[in-house]
Amino acid sequence: TQLLEQSPQFLSIQEGENLTVYCNSSSVFSSLQWYRQEPGEGPVLLVTVVTGGEVKKLKRLTFQFGDARKDSSLHITAAQPGDTGLYLCAALNQAGTALIFGKGTTLSVSS
Amino acid sequence: DTAVSQTPKYLVTQMGNDKSIKCEQNLGHDTMYWYKQDSKKFLKIMFSYNNKELIINETVPNRFSPKSPDKAHLNLHINSLELGDSAVYFCASSYQSPGTSGASSQYFGPGTRLTVL
Numbered sequence: 686t687q688l689l690e691q692s693p694q695f696l697s698i699q700e701g702e703n704l705t706v707y708c709n710s711s712s713v714f715s716s717l718q719w720y721r722q723e724p725g726e727g728p729v730l731l732v733t734v735v736t737g738g739e740v741k742k743l744k745r746l747t748f749q750f751g752d753a754r755k756d757s758s759l760h761i762t763a764a765q766p767g768d769t770g771l772y773l774c775a776a777l778n779q780a781g782t783a784l785i786f787g788k789g790t791t792l793s794v795s796s
Numbered sequence: 797d798t799a800v801s802q803t804p805k806y807l808v809t810q811m812g813n814d815k816s817i818k819c820e821q822n823l824g825h826d827t828m829y830w831y832k833q834d835s836k837k838f839l840k841i842m843f844s845y846n847n848k849e850l851i852i853n854e855t856v857p858n859r860f861s862p863k864s865p866d867k868a869h870l871n872l873h874i875n876s877l878e879l880g881d882s883a884v885y886f887c888a889s890s891y892q893s894p895g896t897s898g899a900s901s902q903y904f905g906p907g908t909r910l911t912v913l
Contacts (some may be wrong), residue, residue, distance in 0.1 A: 718901075727886050727904025728839070771837055776896055780802070783829075783841040783852050784894060784902065791837070 688712075689774055689787035697793045703764050706790045708774035709756040715777060717757045718784070719748055722771040731759075764794045799823050800905040802887050808911045809877055816873045819887030820865045827851075827893045828870040829902070830862060831886040839886070845870055846893045882891045884909050 690709045696706040698704055708717065716735040720728035732741050733749035734757060741748045745768075761768055774787045800821045809815055822837060830842040844852035848864040859875045870887060886910045890900040 720835075727888070727907055727908070728902075729904070730901050733901065773839065782894060783844060783854065786839040787840075789837050789839075 689776060691772075691774060691786060691787035691790050693790060694788065695791050695793075697795070698764055700765055700794055700796045701778070702763060702794075704761050704791070706717075706761075706772050707756065708758070708760045708787050710776070711755065712779070713754050714756070717750055719757070719759055720773045720786075722773060722789075723769075728771075728773055761792075764792075766794050766796050767792050770793060782784045788789060800889055800903050801877070801907050802885075802905040804908060804911050805906065806911075808913065809875055810913055811863055811879060811901055813877050814870055814873070814875045815877060815910070817885055817887075818884075819870045819872070821868055821887075821889040821903070821905075823889055823891075823903060825889040825891050825903070826867060827890045827900075828867075829863065829888040829890075830870065831888060831904075833884040833886060835883070839908075841912050843872075844893070851893060874910075877907075879912050882910055882912045 718733045719731045720751045721731055722728040732748045737752045739750045739756045745772045749758045772790045775784045778785050803818050827846045829844045831839050832842055833839045841854050842856045843862045845864045861873045864870045885907040886907045888902045890902045892900050
């Protein structure tokens with residue numbers, strides 16, 4: 686069974702701090718996605734990484750795909766209250782028919 | 797200009813009842829999905845439709861019956877509701893089926909919070 690393990694499960698920090706969220710698996714993926722979900726809304730795609738070792742930046746967010754394409758990280762610099770939400774990593778299942786999701790990291794940034 | 801819309805937003809009902817959730821997307825996408833998010837926020841695929849045809853049914857009880865009258869709509873009917881069906885149900889769409897060209901970008905609706913009493 687393919688699993689995406691996310692850590693930490695919960696993270697509560699002060700505005701201005703840096704943080705890293707991890708998504709790990711024993712399976713190799715052709716690509717990996719990160720979504721952010723705010724309370725009462727659906728997940729919104731942040732990024733798709735496809736190449737081993739790839740690094741993508743989205744303003745203060747930096748996404749990295751592991752060299753072996755089994756893991757990924759999301760680093761946020763100088764977190765702001767607007768970054769609060771549930772961060773989900775996702776990848777195609779082995780059959781290539783559907784996305785599987787990690788259990789998410791709930792981030793709370795207080796001012 | 798809502799891309800993926802769902803109705804209702806909230807649904808509270810008694811065990812044993814039958815209910816439906818509707819979903820519409822105006823993005824011109826070919827593929828639509830239903831996901832279930834449990835109380836621990838775990839999001840799991842239930843069904844996937846491509847051009848009105850079912851392509852995935854992920855071991856969901858047959859009390860759940862999706863229907864796609866056209867490419868822009870995917871409704872979910874649930875018979876004989878049980879306590880364990882309480883969850884947030886998300887509809888989503890993508891331009892292509894997953895795997896056609898890697899993991900396609902999925903656009904999610906705002907969710908329907910179903911509470912079974």
